[in-house]
Amino acid sequence: MTKRASALDRVLRQAGGPEILDVLAKRLPGADLTTLLLEVMRRRAGALAPADVLRRYGQDRFAAPSPVPFRELRRAEDAALSALPPDFEPVTLSPVAPLGTCSVLATVDQNKVVSTVRNGEVAADPTNALALEAALRRRTAGDGAGGRAEPVRLAAVQRVVRAQHVEGAARYAHFTLFALVTAGRDTGGLAFERQHAAEHLAVLADAVRACGAGEPELRVTVLDERFDAVADGLGGTPDPDRQSGRGYYTGLCFKVYARGVEVGDGGFTGWTAGLLGDRKERLLISALGLDRLAMPE
Template sequence: MAKRTNALDRVLRGAGGPGVLDVLAERLSGSDLTTLLLEVMRRRAGSLTPADVLRRYGHDRFAAPAAIPFRDLRRAEDAALSALPAAFEPVVLSPVAPLGTCSVPATVDQNKVVSTIRNGEVAADPTNALALEAALRRRAAGGAEPVRLAAVQRVVRAQHVEGAARFAHFTLFALVTAGRDTGDLAFERQHAAEHLAVLADAVRACGAGEPEMRVTVLDERYERVAAGLGGTPDPGRRSGRGYYTGLCFKVYAGGAEVGDGGFTDWTARLLGNHKERLLVSALGLDRLAMTT
């Protein structure tokens, strides 16, 4: 954080002082800011040569092709989708989402997302976009009937990570189930078991062997939910606390983490109704393709 602050201070000094940031972030309307930034990028692109573009392509981790062979990844995509029950509707998501899709309903820092100059952001997590779609459908239909959606999407994450099976862009197989609280944790018990069953079938379909489910209870009331899942208790998990509510889980195959999921309050916040419930989960298909 200190390094980022120092860099921002340096840039602002060169641009005329901290007031510049206030104008851009707060005083200009969204459309006026877009107009300004479009002209900035038009001028910057106009100064580039073909050699400049090729040089950037050779060094830009966001633009480089995937490390996974196409046919291996395609087989994993097809295998995961083959495990999808008819109750889930596959959705073809856009490669961009509204600005704040990940940082506003959830707890993701906006700097971990590739923001665009048109008040949008490059897709970073299909579960967030599916949550928006599910919220619209829930608002239109009302009632307690759950909305089950799925997607396979290539996403980009801006934070720099090191190590094997860690990529700037990768493909996720994602599920969301949105509905209404029906009492006695019935929604939670039914749909947590359903998600874990689908994820387990998808891992097997990808040829990655028998998956291991590790379940973390974040609220003691969800002990009853965890008891019906049959996974390995994982009380020491650190990641996801504050992101998920009630209960979360990880999926492992061949000793590697390949999936994650849990309950969130996103649709409750999007719709302004504390009775709304949402379960999200996803598998990393690049990692699964590497294990087979």
Template sequence: MGDDSTALRRVLRQAGGPEILDVLAERLSGADLTTLLLEVMRVRARALAPADVLRRYTSDRFVGPSVVPFERLRRAEDAVLSVVPAEFELVTLSPVAPLGAHSTPATVDQNKVISTIRNTEVAADPTNALALEAAVRRRDSAGPVRLAALQRVVRAQHFAGAYPHFGLFALVSADRDTGNLAFERRHLAEHLRLLTDAVRACGSAEPEVRLTVLDPRFAPVTAGLDTTDDPGRESGRGYYSGLCFKIYADGVEVGDGGFVDWTARLLGNRKERLLISALGMDRLS
């Protein structure tokens, strides 16, 4: 089964045995599984009373409004957008992505995103959708791709101090490797300059960038950058490759980024390079 949790074993026993998981996950086509699950949801929704929906609205942490006032969030979004250079194309992303968009190219457990019954999943990180768009554009064009987006996302994991949904401003830069770490030098400097300008535009006097070199070959990329070394960072190892960074404003972490191999894997071309980064808009508001 691939999952030994007590809850799953209990559910499978109630559903008729562990073989039901194989039937649903492997034997039914995607279209047939969607047809079945849509009918299940239709039957369950038909049994609900208005009071049931209201009760779920007040108890489900995913569906309530943000605790950050709209005016504060909008001011931060406007401030960030005001510093985006013309080289980056702003994209309006869909609120859903293809099933596996977060777990297939990246090392993200599928349980950390909200999967739907239509072979899609609710956006959990705009860099994943931007990477897909960048891959499409790189496939159809030989030039570099620079994309940016503001998106409200939902993450299923629950830990103290985390919002169930929040806004992210994300950047991706994609191109082909031309040797001598030229892509890495150019685009890392661009991302850090844009992100720190955005943090300043939101009111932070002097953001701090902490760089972590994951591969010694990437050490020359940091030359000349106004950053702090952070060799002890544990998060992001295995997710990023080569080099990653965090951005702090007034001592609070507000941004994260690094190099990933997503477009190389999506396009089946090891020469493809991709840099992703994002700022947490709720923390900057």
């Protein structure tokens, strides 16, 4: 039995039995569950004293300020945005997203994000939210003449929170990502993939340079042999032994390194194809971790 399952079993015994989990997860309508959880949180907050809040602030890794100096991080944000071509539209994303934005679109356990009692979750990855926005725009474009011909290029700088516990240098509970997504339609011959993979990598490389992190290193992993030709056009170092991202990305994925440290990641996904119910839809996502780029050598 895993540690999580053991803890859940103990809680359910204290709460009156495992059937309560089915009631809360399946039988209560979403609005009723929200009403219940809001009252639970109201009562728990009402029992706290100022000293309790201060103590939690000093102990909670999610609430602690970033160790990255504000001015250095702001400089990195501005530098990354300066590398953004006019074709990409910057979007100011909400700090929350609908429940399931990460776990439903991608192969991410819901426990790795901070879920809220209002049927939402704290932003954990801007590419997921940008994919939702891109899908909406693609669907709206498809309602008019000409279908969904024009690709949608979006970008964002967002502070995100990840719930899984990580340790080591430059690993934080919350951090800032510079993210890109391009959503479009398959035009045959992997033309979409060739054009936009090269475009994303050029933007990411320019952003790394603009942040003063030197010349970036690109490592490319082909997940489908049909993408060998796409990889050949990108340059970089082949990385066939990469294990992370398999099942998350399709076709091809890549990592970006600066000063010997991983600072970026990206690849193709089937998210918009699933959101729009159209196998011809294509999506490329990528992101840079600005906290790592902002830290001095």
